[in-house]
Amino acid sequence: xxxxxxxxxxxxxxxxxxxxxxxxxxxxxxxxxxxxxxxxxxxxxxxxxxxxxxxxxxxxxxxxxxxxxxxxxxxxxxxxxxxxxxxxxxxxxxxxxxxxxxxxxxxxxxxxxxxxxxxxxxxxxxxxxxxxxxxxxxxxxxxxxxxxxxxxxxxxxxxxxxxxxxxxxxxxxxxxxxxxxxxxxxxxxxxxxxxxxxxxxxxxxxxxxxxxxxxxxxxxxxxxxxxxxxxxxxxxxxxxxxxxxxxxxxxxxxxxxxxxxxxxxxxxxxxxxxxxxxxxxxxxxxxxxxxxxxxxxxxxxxxxxxxxxxxxxxxxxxxxxxxxxxxxxxxxxxxxxxxxxxxxxxxxxxxxxxxxxxxxxxxxxxxxx
Ligand SMILES: Cc1ncc(COP(=O)(O)O)c(C=O)c1O
Numbered sequence: 520x521x522x523x524x525x526x527x528x529x530x531x532x533x534x535x536x537x538x539x540x541x542x543x544x545x546x547x548x549x550x551x552x553x554x555x556x557x558x559x560x561x562x563x564x565x566x567x568x569x570x571x572x573x574x575x576x577x578x579x580x581x582x583x584x585x586x587x588x589x590x591x592x593x594x595x596x597x598x599x600x601x602x603x604x605x606x607x608x609x610x611x612x613x614x615x616x617x618x619x620x621x622x623x624x625x626x627x628x629x630x631x632x633x634x635x636x637x638x639x640x641x642x643x644x645x646x647x648x649x650x651x652x653x654x655x656x657x658x659x660x661x662x663x664x665x666x667x668x669x670x671x672x673x674x675x676x677x678x679x680x681x682x683x684x685x686x687x688x689x690x691x692x693x694x695x696x697x698x699x700x701x702x703x704x705x706x707x708x709x710x711x712x713x714x715x716x717x718x719x720x721x722x723x724x725x726x727x728x729x730x731x732x733x734x735x736x737x738x739x740x741x742x743x744x745x746x747x748x749x750x751x752x753x754x755x756x757x758x759x760x761x762x763x764x765x766x767x768x769x770x771x772x773x774x775x776x777x778x779x780x781x782x783x784x785x786x787x788x789x790x791x792x793x794x795x796x797x798x799x800x801x802x803x804x805x806x807x808x809x810x811x812x813x814x815x816x817x818x819x820x821x822x823x824x825x826x827x828x829x830x831x832x833x834x835x836x837x838x839x840x841x842x843x844x845x846x847x848x849x850x851x852x853x854x855x856x857x858x859x860x861x862x863x864x865x866x867x868x869x870x871x872x873x874x875x876x877x878x879x880x881x882x883x884x885x886x887x888x
Contacts (some may be wrong), residue, residue: 520794539664555562555752567790574786592792601732608765616746616759625774628653634682664692672707672888679711686719691738691856693826723827724750739764849878
């Protein structure tokens with residue numbers, strides 16, 4: 520037997536575990552990781568090149584440790600799109616919202632502390648909790664995948680977690696959490712501990728509803744986390760950010776690595792933020808394609824969870840893994856998130872979505888033959 524992880528003196532809670540990751544298979548149509556299917560427009564690629572060339576001239580120096588220009592531009596973007604004033608001192612940025620979440624758990628979670636999420640939800644919340652030594656509590660969700668407020672409040676009162684995650688729109692189910700529910704859970708979390716409430720808005724630009732940024736005023740224990748990986752079509756950039764009370768921004772700086780955001784990352788993100796208007800036009804296209812997927816899947820007889828995101832959860836399957844395989848056999852990769860009876864498809868280009876719909880239509884036809 521070859522030498523493996525478990526032969527090393529790794530932490531007990533990591534033994535026997537596998538790393539996070541969707542299968543990366545080489546198939547013609549990949550609709551499994553909620554990426555934006557549209558490459559960045561050429562004028563933006565040119566602008567990135569210019570900005571990066573400029574930054575390259577100073578790579579002998581460490582980058583701006585506090586990423587002030589980037590945080591200022593992110594604050595402007597939030598102010599413009601959420602209709603609520605946000606200042607640079609309210610914003611913090613890191614390498615993807617996964618790193619934002621990790622910094623939050625390093626700051627407010629950690630050994631002897633716990634975090635809760637309402638599952639099924641974004642599984643990295645629990646995995647980052649484990650990586651930071653934070654105990655993870657799997658909170659309940661209703662049969663229809665909405666958060667059952669009474670059950671969620673009960674779980675918070677019982678476990679008194681230090682961090683509460685609310686993902687809206689939720690991944691993998693797609694549905695948004697009403698603002699009243701977020702407010703009620705915030706109150707419940709303050710009464711129980713008080714604890715930090717992290718609203719993960721990775722998909723908010725695709726939502727029918729508004730961002731919850733406007734709830735930040737007067738709620739210093741509330742954090743909204745965002746990403747440029749989805750709406751901005753820049754998953755490869757690795758840029759996530761949060762908005763919160765300035766004290767939260769000060770607090771996460773206690774755990775961030777110095778110079779965690781490279782000068783190249785900052786330059787690229789700044790270029791992308793100069794092109795928000797163009798990038799957000801793709802969001803409108805993707806929302807229309809998402810709605811088409813919902814309508815066509817329903818017309819084919821599938822159950823579909825309401826979606827406010829750039830993906831759609833559909834079912835129900837007796838064996839979702841077998842259904843995943845059948846779709847894959849037709850050249851389309853969707854995601855089996857381990858939610859029994861359900862699969863998730865990301866809204867791609869119209870041609871990719873057609874390929875997916877042809878595949879499921881073909882499966883239905885075969886079943887009824
Ligand atoms: C709900 C949610 N939050 C955060 C992320 C992480 O995004 P990133 O680290 O690319 O910013 C994802 C990615 O799929 C997600 O689904």
